[in-house]
Each structure stands twice: as structure tokens, then as C-alpha cells.
Amino acid sequence: MAFSIQTNNSSLIALTNFEKASAELDDVSKVISTGLNISSSEDDSSNFSIAQGIRGEVKSIDAVIRGINNAKGIAKVAISGATAVSNLLQDIRQKVTEGVNPANTAAQQVLMQNDYASLLQQMRQFMENSEFNGVNILIETNVPFNTIVGDVNDVEVLSDLQGRSITLEGQRLDLSYALLLQENISTPANASQTLTILLQEERRIYNALASLGSNFRALEQQTKYLEILKDASETGLGNIVDADMARASAELTSSQVRKELAAQTLSIANQNPQVFLGLFENQ
Numbered sequence: 001m002a003f004s005i006q007t008n009n010s011s012l013i014a015l016t017n018f019e020k021a022s023a024e025l026d027d028v029s030k031v032i033s034t035g036l037n038i039s040s041s042e043d044d045s046s047n048f049s050i051a052q053g054i055r056g057e058v059k060s061i062d063a064v065i066r067g068i069n070n071a072k073g074i075a076k077v078a079i080s081g082a083t084a085v086s087n088l089l090q091d092i093r094q095k096v097t098e099g100v101n102p103a104n105t106a107a108q109q110v111l112m113q114n115d116y117a118s119l120l121q122q123m124r125q126f127m128e129n130s131e132f133n134g135v136n137i138l139i140e141t142n143v144p145f146n147t148i149v150g151d152v153n154d155v156e157v158l159s160d161l162q163g164r165s166i167t168l169e170g171q172r173l174d175l176s177y178a179l180l181l182q183e184n185i186s187t188p189a190n191a192s193q194t195l196t197i198l199l200q201e202e203r204r205i206y207n208a209l210a211s212l213g214s215n216f217r218a219l220e221q222q223t224k225y226l227e228i229l230k231d232a233s234e235t236g237l238g239n240i241v242d243a244d245m246a247r248a249s250a251e252l253t254s255s256q257v258r259k260e261l262a263a264q265t266l267s268i269a270n271q272n273p274q275v276f277l278g279l280f281e282n283q
Helices: 009-034 045-100 106-128 176-182 188-240 247-283
Strands: 157-160 163-166
Touching: 045 106, 045 157, 045 163, 045 188, 106 176, 106 188, 176 188, 176 247
Parallel strands: none
Antiparallel strands: 157 163
């Protein structure tokens, strides 16, 4: 075989193999470090584009879930407040019923009236404290605790990526307080009239609780659906871009061995001209 001192073909071939082995090692090291087969458009432009679209969809789902969770927080606090009011109504009904008794003395009636007023104040506090993140859906928005029909906060929240929404309907329980505040149990006759109003407002509050519970369940069901959708999207994304780490680990070991062998071959090839020149030096 002819030997040229101008061009070391063996060295060039060895260098090419070394560079190829180095590039392969860099690629598999990147896969190991990122856990991804496709981490940029350089790896696979079409699948990377698909993966980016899925990532955007997952982030959008997260945003919708956060909005729904905020609405669920508002609903939970409202349900807690309305439940506390409904429980308190049982004590109020007991007190009003006691006031209906014609055998009560005037002094007893005064004490009952004081208790009635105290219970109503507690009822108002329950409603005022039913606020989450600055939103209270149990009281009128402009002039709360009045008998004039007014507006109450409805919370409309985005429910999916198609732009549909779910509405958490506000329930104006402060109207019940205002109506009961107009009444008194200072006499058995007044107490009898108050009892009629109380039974009416009990129905209003029980219906409000039912509506709030229904709205909350709708929000909860939508959250579960979106979480399933998110999981499916993330699984699909993983099928596209995730690396098989066991296979990548084996390829890493193989690439390291190939690079070491290529480096040794290159070293030997680079020594050949020196060996050839040594023959002339010995002349």
C-alpha cells in the first residue's frame, strides 16, 4: 500500500470516525440530561411543533382549572355561610315560637325580643363573613341588608378551551335578614306574624343552599374532566418527546466505548508519519 507524507488518509478516516463518535456521544448525553428524545426543533421539527402545541394546551387547561378552583373557593365559603345561617334559623324559630305563647309576661316578652335581635345580628355577621378573595355572593352588591330588590354577585368562570362557561349563581340571603329585622316578637301577636315571615325565609335559604350545592358540584365535575384531559394530553406529549432512559443509558455506554476506540485509532494513525520519517533518520 502506497504511503504519502502529504496526506495521511488513515488519520483522516480515523478523525472522521472520532468526530462521528463524539457527535453521537453528545446526542445521547443530551437525551440523558434532559430526559427527552426531542428537546428542540433541530431534533425533529414536525414532532417538536406538535409537542409545543400540546404544551400550550396543557398550560391553557391549567389556567382554566385555576379559574374554576377560585370559583369553587367562593362557592365553599358561601355554602358554609348559608349553612351557618340555616342552622341559626332553628334557634330563631325556637325563640319566635316561644314568643307566640299568650301566657308570656311582658318581662319575658322583652327578654325574648332581645334574644331575637341578638340572633339576627349573628345572622348578619355570618353573611358578612362569607367572602372569598373579595367576593361575597350572599349579599346585595350596592346596598346590602335592605328590603329593596337589588343585584347580587354571580360568578361566571371559563369552563373549557372552547370558551364555554359555568355560572355560580349568587343567593341574596341578606334580604331574609332585612325582612326579619322589620319584625319583632315583643308581643305574642307580633311573634305570630314574625313566625309566618320566618317560615317563608327558611324556604328561601334552603333553596339557596340547594342551588349553591348544585353549582359547586358542576364546578367539581368540570375540574375532574379537565384533569383527565390534562393527564391524557401529558401522556400524549410524553409519547412524542420522552426518552427511553434504559435504552439511552445503554447507548451512552456504547457511545463512550466507540469514542474511546476512535480516539485510540486516531492516535495510532497520527503516529504513522513519525514512524515513516524515522526510517530516513536512521539512514
